[in-house]
Amino acid sequence: MSEMYPELARNIPGNAEWEGSFYERLTEYGEWNEAAFWKLHQELIEVAKSVDGEPYVGRHLMHMLVFIQERVLNLISAHFNVDDVFEISNLSVDSIYQFKERFQVAVIGVVTGEVLPESSFDLENPLLENDRK
Secondary structure: OHHHOHHHHHOOOOOOOOOOOHHHHHHHHOOOOHHHHHHHHHHHHHHHHHHOOOOOOOHHHHHHHHHHHHHHHHHHHHHHOOOOOOOOOOOOHHHHHHHHHHHHHHHHHHHHOOOOOHHHOOOOOHHHHHHOO
């Protein structure tokens, strides 16, 4: 089943391809790897489009979504917690909030099937040029 969502699966620890993934770079090095993030984001958008009209999202997909969303949002919270040592080292506060919004909207899109055009956002995914309206 993970082969249906290779980039999402890659971001789950234990995956053979985890090293170098968006989540691995974030959790291990405090680096928001934009190229890896946009790849993950692109897959989330593709999955959202593919499930539009489906009555439910499968358990395996939902597990991966909840796992990655919870972990990434926890790290973002830790970044802003003065009592936590975790820091996202390569983004400004404004950029963190913009990427967080893109991530959350993409995850929700997988559940709802709703995908907003890239032009709805200040921060656009460069891999989704054809989606601009």
